[in-house]
Amino acid sequence: MAYGCIKCGHTEADQKEVSMTGTGLSKMFDVQHNKFIVIFCKNCGYSEFYNKNSSTAGNVVDFFFGG
Template identity: 40%
Template sequence: MKYKCPKCDNTTYEIDQIQATGGTFTKLFNIQNKKFTSVSCKKCTYTEFFKAKTSALENVFDFFTN
């Protein structure tokens, strides 16, 4: 992946993932049905988030493991 930080023009980065809840039902049962990929600049730590798809199976598994 070619990456160039929009703030400092650095080209080194880290990629990570986070999951979050979406609405009232998912908050009540702590179902993390939203997934995001983050790209963080290693120099200035500027971070961008990109929405990733989650499957129904992942959501069910998450429900039973919380």
């Protein structure tokens, strides 16, 4: 079984870490305490967000490719 991007089938991905605000006061004061790892396809740009604090954040590229 071949793994790849679920949108285009490409087999190369990269990752970035991003921070985002929540709601309420954190949004008003621009406190970015929600941290995510974004895995994206290098071909089409399809992206998936993973919570950095979850136990699955260790090898999220495998999740992107269906592993």
